[in-house]
Amino acid sequence: MAATNPSFMNGVPELLVLRLLRNGEMYGYQLVQAIRDETGEVVNLGEGVVYPVLHALEKAGAIIGHRRAVNGRSRIYYALSPAGVSRLTELTDLWARVTGAVQQVLVGDTHAGLV
């Protein structure tokens, strides 16, 4: 029973970060705000969530960070690698499968449909 974010968040931060980076490189602080804004404040990830995700993704080779100075500020811009693209595809697919399966139960379609 989290006060800030509802449950159902497992794996969502990674998916959202990858998806947003597909539109072009972004830096951590910017991702935090983009996620808050684009979800209409339904999902509000703290920096303590986003930065570890970025570091894990970079370590896994899914994204690549470049330090750059903008207006005297130091930012780390992250870009998707080919591995990151396929990871995104994989996660998007998984997301569709799981949400679809749950939705099926919620709607109450009592049939074991093939594929």
Add this chain to the structure above:
Amino acid sequence: MAATNPSFMNGVPELLVLRLLRNGEMYGYQLVQAIRDETGEVVNLGEGVVYPVLHALEKAGAIIGHRRAVNGRSRIYYALSPAGVSRLTELTDLWARVTGAVQQVLVGDTHAGLV
């Protein structure tokens, strides 16, 4: 990185159990199979997941268990309580909000729509 079930499972077991019980009382072993069958085997929860969920829900007053003997077998049938019904409503709502928000990012609708 779970080997069996994909990620995105946070809170899902509780939601599925509550939803299935809305159709009428069921027992643990039966719930395990129903979840596997009705999701087309996309979601496959072990008994080690379902039983703790049932115990937690009963402790919270969301469901009520009755031990009953059927064919010489002892089963504990669980039924939704009024508290369980509102918990189900709450979770269903949350599920819709979160999946909707994520979907919005996945599709790439860059607008902060109200409500």
Add this chain to the structure above:
DNA sequence: TTGCATGCCTTGAACCAATAGGTATGATAC
């Protein structure tokens, strides 16, 4: 010079699914 927004980061606790066990009964197969 005080405060605030930006921008990066880590640590600790808490939660929850998943694994891997364990017990016991009835039915079926050898």
Add this chain to the structure above:
DNA sequence: GTATCATACCTATTGGTTCAAGGCATGCAA
């Protein structure tokens, strides 16, 4: 008759992930 399987219940432990709560530094405005 006894070994095995499906049924039916249960718990302890592990591991992964989110989250809160900090800390550090810079630029700009009051």
